[in-house]
Amino acid sequence: MIMKLDTNLEQNRFNMVEQQIRTWNVLDLTILNLLYKVRREEFVPAAYRSLAFADMEIPLDYGAVMLTPKMEARILQELRIKKTDKILEVGSGSGYMTALLAELGAQVYSVEIVPTLCSIAKMNLQTHGITNVTLEQGDAAQGWPQHGPYDVIVLTASTPILPEAFQKSLNPGGRLFAIVGEEPLMEAMLITCVAPNVYETKVLFETCTAPLRNALQPQRFTF
Numbered sequence: 001m002i003m004k005l006d007t008n009l010e011q012n013r014f015n016m017v018e019q020q021i022r023t024w025n026v027l028d029l030t031i032l033n034l035l036y037k038v039r040r041e042e043f044v045p046a047a048y049r050s051l052a053f054a055d056m057e058i059p060l061d062y063g064a065v066m067l068t069p070k071m072e073a074r075i076l077q078e079l080r081i082k083k084t085d086k087i088l089e090v091g092s093g094s095g096y097m098t099a100l101l102a103e104l105g106a107q108v109y110s111v112e113i114v115p116t117l118c119s120i121a122k123m124n125l126q127t128h129g130i131t132n133v134t135l136e137q138g139d140a141a142q143g144w145p146q147h148g149p150y151d152v153i154v155l156t157a158s159t160p161i162l163p164e165a166f167q168k169s170l171n172p173g174g175r176l177f178a179i180v181g182e183e184p185l186m187e188a189m190l191i192t193c194v195a196p197n198v199y200e201t202k203v204l205f206e207t208c209t210a211p212l213r214n215a216l217q218p219q220r221f222t223f
Contacts, residue, residue, distance in 0.1 A: 009041070012052075012053045013040075013053055015053065016035070016040075016053035016069050017035055017036070020055050020068075020069055021035065021069060021070050021074075024070040024073070024074055026070065026073040026077050028076075028077045030104075032073075034100060034103055034104070035073060038096070038099050038100055038103060040052050040053065040069065040096060042127070042128070043066070043094040043099070043124050044058055044066065044096075045058070045060065045061075053069065055068055055070065056068060057209065057210075060093050061116075061117075062114045062116070063210055063213070064091065064093055064114065064117060064210065065093075065209065066096060067097070067156065067209065071207070071209075072096070072097055074204070074205075075154060075177050076101075076104065078175075078190050078204060079152050079154070079175050079177055079190070081101065081104040081105050081152055082104075082105070082151070083104070083105065084105075084151075085104075086106060086109075086147070086150050086151050086152075087105045087106075087107065087109070087150060087152040087153070088108075088109050088110075088111070088140075088144055088147070088148070088150045088152070088153045089101055089110040089153075089156065090140045090141065090153070090154065090155045090157075090212065091112060091113075091140075091155065091156035092111065092112035092118060092135060092156075093121065093156060094117070094120055094124060095120065095122070095125045095135075096124075097154070098110045098125060098130075098133055098135075099124070099128060099130050099133075101152075102125075102133050103130075105151075105152065107132050108132060108133045108134070109133075109146075109147045109150075110133055110135050111135075111136050111139075111140035111144050112138075113138065113139050113140070113141070113212075113213050118137040121135055122135050141159065141163075141212040141213060141214040141215045141216070142163045142165060142214070142215075142216050143163055143165025143166055143169065144169070145165065145168075145169050148169040149169050149171045149174065150169055150170060150171065150174060151170075151171050151173070151175070152176075153166055153169060153170065153174070153175075153176040154176075155176075155178045155179065155212065157179070157210050157212040158178075158181065158186050158209050158215070159180060159211065159212050159216060160180070160181065160211065160216065160217055160218055161180070161216045162178050162180045162189070162191075162216075163216045166178065166191075167191060167199050168197075170193040170199075171193065172193050172194070172195055173192075173193060173194075174192070174193045175191070176189075176191040176192075176193075177190055177191075179207060179209055182211075183208055184208055186206065186207055186208050187204075187206055188204040188205050188206075189201055189202065189203055189204065190202045190204055
């Protein structure tokens with residue numbers, strides 16, 4: 001019986017990679033192999049574990065979500081993370097994306113505003129023996145320059161307006177991933193610091209996901 005369960009689990013993981021992720025033009029073998037190594041189901045809340053490989057966002061409570069597997073993989077591919085990179089993650093969630101980033105880069109600084117989620121992420125990372133992550137509880141929705149500048153910055157939730165503080169926290173050559181906009185239309189963007197104070201923005205795709213708490217809001221007219 002145990003053998004049968006393990007076989008089904010690995011078949012579901014294989015299907016996730018081949019049917020969802022590869023078909024979304026994620027073909028980098030380093031990323032694909034990483035998805036087999038870091039076991040996504042072990043970062044998913046118990047109530048949703050059967051849906052760990054489904055093409056859907058997983059609720060984490062407190063309004064937070066795990067992004068879809070294909071989104072997570074695409075983000076990693078677009079960022080072209082190097083083993084020497086210092087990374088800032090805004091929104092630790094369950095720690096899954098944190099673990100993936102830690103496998104690819106040198107050091108990850110991950111900031112989570114919800115204390116309970118921060119504790120869950122810390123426990124998950126410790127369970128998996130991941131040691132090159134500094135987890136901090138705080139509000140990084142409008143920037144987190146404390147450990148900067150960074151080579152890579154990832155916002156794991158959306159923001160109506162992207163604060164300039166994130167761009168200014170990039171090293172030359174640094175890359176920033178952010179989902180910018182409001183429901184029903186948001187754009188996933190890759191911003192590269194091509195030289196000091198010079199940035200290149202590439203719109204990757206349209207999407208929609210939960211916002212960061214305390215995200216920077218546009219000015220709204222009142223009557």
